[in-house]
Amino acid sequence: MTSFLTGLFAQQNFIPHGFCLAWEPGLLWLHVISDSVIAVAYYSIPFALIYFISRRRDLAFRGIFALTGAFILACGTTHVMGVLTLWYPAYWLDGMIKFFTALISIFTAGAVWWAMPKALALPSTAQLEEANRQLEYEIGERERAQAALRNANAELEQRVAARTAELEDEVAQRRRTEETLRASEQRWRSMFEASAVGIALTDENRRFVAANEAFQKMIGYTSEELSNLGPVEITYEDDREATREMLDDMLSSRRGDYHVEKRYRRKDGAVIWVRVSTARAPEPGSSLHGIPTIIEDITERKRAEDELQEARDALLRVARLSTMGELSASIAHEVNQPLSAIVANGIACQRLLAAATPDLEEAKEAVGDIVSDGRRASAVLARIRQLAKKSVPERVSVDVNGAISEVLSLTRQELQRSQVSTRTELDPNLPSVLADRVQVQQVVLNLVMNGIEAMRGVKDRARVLGVTSAVVAPAAITVTVEDTGIGFGNNEPEHIFETFFTTKDDGMGMGLSISRSIVQAHGGRLWAAARAPIGAAFSFTLPASAGAET
Amino acid sequence: MTNDKFIVMIVDDDESVRRAARRLIRSYGFAVETFVSADDFLASGRLSETACLVWMCRCRV
Numbered sequence: 055m056t057s058f059l060t061g062l063f064a065q066q067n068f069i070p071h072g073f074c075l076a077w078e079p080g081l082l083w084l085h086v087i088s089d090s091v092i093a094v095a096y097y098s099i100p101f102a103l104i105y106f107i108s109r110r111r112d113l114a115f116r117g118i119f120a121l122t123g124a125f126i127l128a129c130g131t132t133h134v135m136g137v138l139t140l141w142y143p144a145y146w147l148d149g150m151i152k153f154f155t156a157l158i159s160i161f162t163a164g165a166v167w168w169a170m171p172k173a174l175a176l177p178s179t180a181q182l183e184e185a186n187r188q189l190e191y192e193i194g195e196r197e198r199a200q201a202a203l204r205n206a207n208a209e210l211e212q213r214v215a216a217r218t219a220e221l222e223d224e225v226a227q228r229r230r231t232e233e234t235l236r237a238s239e240q241r242w243r244s245m246f247e248a249s250a251v252g253i254a255l256t257d258e259n260r261r262f263v264a265a266n267e268a269f270q271k272m273i274g275y276t277s278e279e280l281s282n283l284g285p286v287e288i289t290y291e292d293d294r295e296a297t298r299e300m301l302d303d304m305l306s307s308r309r310g311d312y313h314v315e316k317r318y319r320r321k322d323g324a325v326i327w328v329r330v331s332t333a334r335a336p337e338p339g340s341s342l343h344g345i346p347t348i349i350e351d352i353t354e355r356k357r358a359e360d361e362l363q364e365a366r367d368a369l370l371r372v373a374r375l376s377t378m379g380e381l382s383a384s385i386a387h388e389v390n391q392p393l394s395a396i397v398a399n400g401i402a403c404q405r406l407l408a409a410a411t412p413d414l415e416e417a418k419e420a421v422g423d424i425v426s427d428g429r430r431a432s433a434v435l436a437r438i439r440q441l442a443k444k445s446v447p448e449r450v451s452v453d454v455n456g457a458i459s460e461v462l463s464l465t466r467q468e469l470q471r472s473q474v475s476t477r478t479e480l481d482p483n484l485p486s487v488l489a490d491r492v493q494v495q496q497v498v499l500n501l502v503m504n505g506i507e508a509m510r511g512v513k514d515r516a517r518v519l520g521v522t523s524a525v526v527a528p529a530a531i532t533v534t535v536e537d538t539g540i541g542f543g544n545n546e547p548e549h550i551f552e553t554f555f556t557t558k559d560d561g562m563g564m565g566l567s568i569s570r571s572i573v574q575a576h577g578g579r580l581w582a583a584a585r586a587p588i589g590a591a592f593s594f595t596l597p598a599s600a601g602a603e604t
Numbered sequence: 605m606t607n608d609k610f611i612v613m614i615v616d617d618d619e620s621v622r623r624a625a626r627r628l629i630r631s632y633g634f635a636v637e638t639f640v641s642a643d644d645f646l647a648s649g650r651l652s653e654t655a656c657l658v659w660m661c662r663c664r665v
Contacts, residue, residue: 395624405631423627
C-alpha cells in the first residue's frame with residue numbers, strides 16, 4: 055500500500071508537464087491561471103448545488119444533482135492536477151483522478167439520459183403559469199360559488215325564518231279557529247240539547263242517529279230505541295207513504311228542504327200532530343251525513359185550529375140564519391105561492407068533479423099543476439133547509455150561475471117589497487168552481503141583501519140591483535153585485551169590510567167581513583168599489599178549478 | 605053557465621098562481637082575465653069591463 059501510494063506520488067522518471075511547455079513562463083502562467091480559475095469555478099458549482107439541494111427539499115432528481123456536483127468536483131480536481139503536473143509529474147495520480155472522473159461522468163451522463171423523459175414530463179414554467187392561472191381562476195370561481203352559496207344560504211335562512219313566522223301565524227290562526235269551532239260546537243250542542251223543539255238527525259239508512267231530549271219526550275222513545283227506528287216507523291200509518299216519498303226525495307237530492315205538517319204515533323200509541331222542517335241534505339262527499347230535522351209538536355195548535363174552524367163554521371151558520379131571518383117574509387112568500395096555487399087548484403078540482411057533467415080534462419090539468427106546484431114548494435124548502443142546516447163545509451163542483459139564481463129567487467119577494475128591480479147578466483159559459491155551495495150562496499145573499507139595504511132610502515132614482523157573472527182569467531170567475539144606493543160617502547170602500555162596521559141602523563156589521571173570509575178561504579178575493587155615477591159595486595173572484603184550503 | 609058580463613081581472617106575477625086562480629074562479633062560472641103586473645092591466649084598456657079585480661101582489665109602498 056505504502057508502495058502504491060508512494061508510486062502514485064513518486065516522480066519516478068517522468069518529466070513534469072512544464073518541461074513540455076519548455077518552462078516558458080507565459081505559457082506556464084496561462085495554464086496555471088486558466089486551470090486554477092476553472093478549478094475554483096468547478097469547485098464552487100458543487101457547493102452551490104449542495105446549497106440549492108439543501109434549500110429546495112421538493113427538488114426532483116436530487117440524485118442527478120448530486121452526481122453532477124460530484125462530476126464537476128472531479129473535473130475541477132483534474133484541472134488542479136493539470137496545474138500540479140506542470141511541476142510534479144504525478145501522472146498516475148492524474149490518470150487515476152481522470153479515471154474516477156470518467157466513471158462519475160459516464161454515470162452522470164447515463165443518469166441524465168435516464169432521467170430525460172421524466173425531466174421532460176416535468177411541467178414547464180409556462181405550463182406552470184397556465185396551471186397557476188387556471189388554479190387562480192378556479193379559486194376565483196370557487197370564491198364566487200362560495201359567495202353565491204353564502205347568499206343562497208342567507209336567503210334560505212331568511213325564507214326559513216319567514217316561513218316559520220308564517221307557520222307560527224297559521225298555527226295561531228288554526229288554534230283560534232279551533233277554539234272558535236269548539237265554542238260554536240258547544241253553542242250548537244247546548245242549543246240542540248236544551249231546545250224546546252225536537253231536533254233529530256236521520257242517516258242515509260233512514261235511521262235516527264241523533265235525537266235531542268225534546269224529541270225523545272215528544273215521541274216517547276229513548277235515544278237508544280230511536281237508533282233502531284226511522285222517520286217512517288214513528289209516523290202515523292196514513293202519513294207513512296208521504297214520509298217515505300219525502301225521504302226518497304231528500305236522499306236523492308231531488309228536493310233540498312221540506313216543511314210538512316203530519317202525524318206521529320207515540321210509543322204509547324197516542325197520535326200527535328207535528329210540523330217537520332228538514333234542511334238541505336249535505337252534498338255527496340260532504341263530511342256531514344244525514345238529514346237534520348226540526349220537529350215541533352203542534353197537536354195543541356191543531357186542536358185549537360179545529361176548534362176555531364168549528365167556531366167559524368158555527369158563526370157562518372148563525373150569520374146565515376140571521377140573514378135568513380131578515381128574509382123570513384120573503385121566504386114564506388116563496389113557499390106560500392105554490393101552496394096557494396095548490397089550494398086553489400084543489401078547490402077548483404073538487405068543483406069540476408062535483409059538477410053534473412064533470413070537466414075531466416080541466417080537472418086533469420089542475421092535478422098536474424098541483425103536482426108541479428108541490429114539487430116547487432118542496433124545492434124551495436130544500437134550498438132553505440140546505441142554507442139553514444148545520445153541515446160540514448165541503449168542496450164540490452158548483453154551478454155559480456145556478457147558485458145565484460136560487461139566491462135571487464129566495465130574495466125575489468124582498469126585492470119586490472123594496473121596489474128594487476134586478477138586472478142579471480150571467481155568462482152562460484161560466485166554468486164551475488170547486489167550492490162549498492152553501493157558502494158561495496151565503497156570499498151572494500149577503501151582497502144582495504146589502505144592495506137592497508143600500509137602496510132603502512133612495513127616492514129620487516130607480517133602485518136597480520145588477521148581478522153579473524163572467525170569466526176573467528183562464529182559470530177564474532168573477533161575480534159582481536152592484537146597486538144604485540147611497541154608496542160609500544166619505545168612507546174608504548175598504549173600510550166597510552171591517553168587522554162590526556155598519557151603516558145600517560139594525561145591522562151587526564158582520565156580513566161583509568164574513569163574506570170576505572169565505573171568499574178568501576176559497577182562494578178568491580172580495581173587494582168593493584164606488585160605482586159611477588152612484589152606488590156601489592161588490593165583486594169577488596173564485597178560482598175555476600181547485601180551491602185553496604179551508 | 606058563463607056570465608060574460610062579469611069579468612074578473614087577476615093580477616099576479618106568479619104564473620102557477622095565475623093559472624090556479626083562473627081555474628078556480630072559472631069553476632064558479634065567471635069570465636077571467638089575467639095580468640102579470642098592474643102596468644099590464646092598466647095598459648090593457650079593460651078597466652071599464654072589470655067587475656072584480658083580484659090583485660095578489662104584496663107590495664110595500
